[in-house]
Amino acid sequence: xxxxxxxxPHLREQEIVYQVELELKELLSSVPxxxxxSAEFNDGYGPDVxxxxxxxxxxxxxxxxxxxxxKSIGQPRNARMAAAQLQRMIRNFIAHRTDFKKVYGIxxxxxxxxxxxxxxxxxxxGYIDLTxxxxxxxxxxxxxxxxxxxxxEKRELRSVFNDKASRIVRRLLSDPFRPWTxxxxxxxxxxxxxxxxQVKTKLFDSEILERRDEMLVVAKPEQLLKDWADSYRLKFKxxxxxxxxxxxxxxxxxxxxxxxxxxxxxxYAFTLATAAxxxxxxxxxxxxxxxxxxxxxxxxxxxELGLKEVDSGGNVVLMQPFDTDILYxxxxxxxxxxxxxxxxxxxxxxxxxxQETADIIFDTKILPQWEDLRSAGxxx
Numbered sequence: 455x456x457x458x459x460x461x462x463p464h465l466r467e468q469e470i471v472y473q474v475e476l477e478l479k480e481l482l483s484s485v486p487x488x489x490x491x492s493a494e495f496n497d498g499y500g501p502d503v504x505x506x507x508x509x510x511x512x513x514x515x516x517x518x519x520x521x522x523x524x525k526s527i528g529q530p531r532n533a534r535m536a537a538a539q540l541q542r543m544i545r546n547f548i549a550h551r552t553d554f555k556k557v558y559g560i561x562x563x564x565x566x567x568x569x570x571x572x573x574x575x576x577x578x579x580g581y582i583d584l585t586x587x588x589x590x591x592x593x594x595x596x597x598x599x600x601x602x603x604x605x606x607e608k609r610e611l612r613s614v615f616n617d618k619a620s621r622i623v624r625r626l627l628s629d630p631f632r633p634w635t636x637x638x639x640x641x642x643x644x645x646x647x648x649x650x651x652q653v654k655t656k657l658f659d660s661e662i663l664e665r666r667d668e669m670l671v672v673a674k675p676e677q678l679l680k681d682w683a684d685s686y687r688l689k690f691k692x693x694x695x696x697x698x699x700x701x702x703x704x705x706x707x708x709x710x711x712x713x714x715x716x717x718x719x720x721x722y723a724f725t726l727a728t729a730a731x732x733x734x735x736x737x738x739x740x741x742x743x744x745x746x747x748x749x750x751x752x753x754x755x756x757x758e759l760g761l762k763e764v765d766s767g768g769n770v771v772l773m774q775p776f777d778t779d780i781l782y783x784x785x786x787x788x789x790x791x792x793x794x795x796x797x798x799x800x801x802x803x804x805x806x807x808x809q810e811t812a813d814i815i816f817d818t819k820i821l822p823q824w825e826d827l828r829s830a831g832x833x834x
Contacts, residue, residue, distance in 0.1 A: 471506050471524050473584055474562040478509055481588065485595055487514050505543055513593040519547065519557045528563030528583060529659040533570035536561040537577035558592040571600065614656050615685040618645050621779045622653045623682055626672050627795050628783060630824060631831045633669030675824060683802035690803035692776040696752040697768035698761035704741055707770060711746060712789050714759055721749040723784040725800045729791035735815055744770045747780055794819040
């Protein structure tokens with residue numbers, strides 16, 4: 455990406471290339487038998503056109519050419535594309551440039567995700583990012599560092615799980631084997647086509663979504679759900695939760711809540727232990743506290759139910775959800791409970807051993823449902 459190239463790259467991409475050059479030089483300069491660094495940027499011409507950076511060096515007095523492909527995003531799809539480009543460029547180098555017969559390809563991005571790093575290893579190329587993660591392996595050199603700034607990966611997908619965007623994820627996971635179009639997802643999720651398209655792109659880059667016959671299908675539903683759960687732990691605190699106390703039996707309070715919402719014709723859904731017990735979740739046989747999402751003002755609803763608001767030590771928690779879409783696909787006969795997907799998220803957001811209930815819900819509820827949906831789709 456030299457200054458004389460006719461079509462200049464975006465400044466951000468250019469900055470990434472220069473930073474990668476500095477990172478590689480600093481990294482390799484720590485190896486005693488590596489020397490003679492010089493950089494060459496893409497001039498836009500020739501059979502090897504397409505690379506972003508060449509780093510010419512010598513290892514044990516043998517000349518090497520490191521060809522680096524830089525992407526602004528380091529997700530699996532980008533890594534796979536870069537690997538194919540690098541392998542093609544390496545063949546071209548060996549065939550057309552007599553000055554380099556030892557060529558090694560490296561994928562670079564501001565942050566290379568864990569799954570993208572695995573792809574690089576499988577494809578026999580190196581990787582480096584600007585947070586410190588890297589794999590450089592040629593001649594007698596082997597440098598591998600990982601685990602730097604794990605939150606960077608979460609930031610790349612965080613927007614997928616924002617309030618309105620998460621509606622799309624909820625539809626995808628409700629039937630992960632159903633083929634979708636962006637327009638259908640937007641309509642069913644009550645979001646704009648633009649937002650649905652953005653979510654599609656990010657999930658596609660992560661190889662969580664894939665295209666089949668011009669339609670979108672979830673390729674890795676379990677990964678999508680667990681990534682969402684990681685993000686949701688912070689989101690759970692956004693619910694407006696009001697704690698109450700009542701001397702009545704919890705079963706009687708549940709009945710009164712059911713009757714209240716039935717008579718007022720407004721939505722609600724029990725969650726956590728109440729929902730788990732009602733759905734027959736294994737190992738959840740006792741409820742010591744009621745949790746319920748409510749549509750409306752939680753303080754006012756609690757007051758009308760005759761509950762006493764307390765700062766702590768209550769036995770009833772009414773929550774105004776940050777997005778009423780949380781009540782999507784609420785289930786149950788007689789009493790309303792959240793969907794199994796939402797129940798999994800809510801248990802995942804808890805602390806201590808109760809969090810393990812999320813795994814039980816996944817194994818005994820969600821996974822069997824997905825298998826039934828897969829079988830139904832195959833039989834059509």
